[in-house]
Amino acid sequence: MRLIRYLFLVLLAICLVVVATANLDPVSVTLLPGELATYSGVQFTAEVPLYVVGFGGMLLGLLIGFFWEWLRESKHRTDASRRRREAARMQRELDRLQAEKRRNDGHDDVLALIEKGSSTR
Incomplete structure (x- = not known):
């Protein structure tokens, strides 16, 4: 069973590396929409590779889910x-x-x- 788990993790890592290398193009990430940014005075924009946006979204979703479950089980x-x-x-x-x-x-x-x-x- 341990071998199957390690094999799955290796395959998952390979898939993640392939997705990351296929999405190296930089994209512009803005914190707030244009109108709201000028109204609030906070205008943050960053150029990051596309895979960072995707993996960051997944990571943020996991963290929110873990926190929500921790609150639910209190x-x-x-x-x-x-x-x-x-x-x-x-x-x-x-x-x-x-x-x-x-x-x-x-x-x-x-x-x-x-x-x-x-x-x-």
Whole structure:
């Protein structure tokens, strides 16, 4: 399975390099549309190869998707954290009760009361 994964990654890298070399022509990337740029006073333009625009768009999409998923799953992380704290609290309570039972050397309070009640008759 590891070999298949490495083979897939090598083929993907080759495809990306081929796409990048086929799209080396420079393009002009502008931050804001013309009217908005003159109105806001921010006018940024860069000349970059076309593959940088494509790969940058894919990378930006991935980052936005990861962030969106992290936000969406926050309620599940909160719930899991709450359950871990509750389980730890219950484990401490169980340990305390087991230690108390060992301290009583197997004497059960309920049985002691029953024995006491039957011995008075």
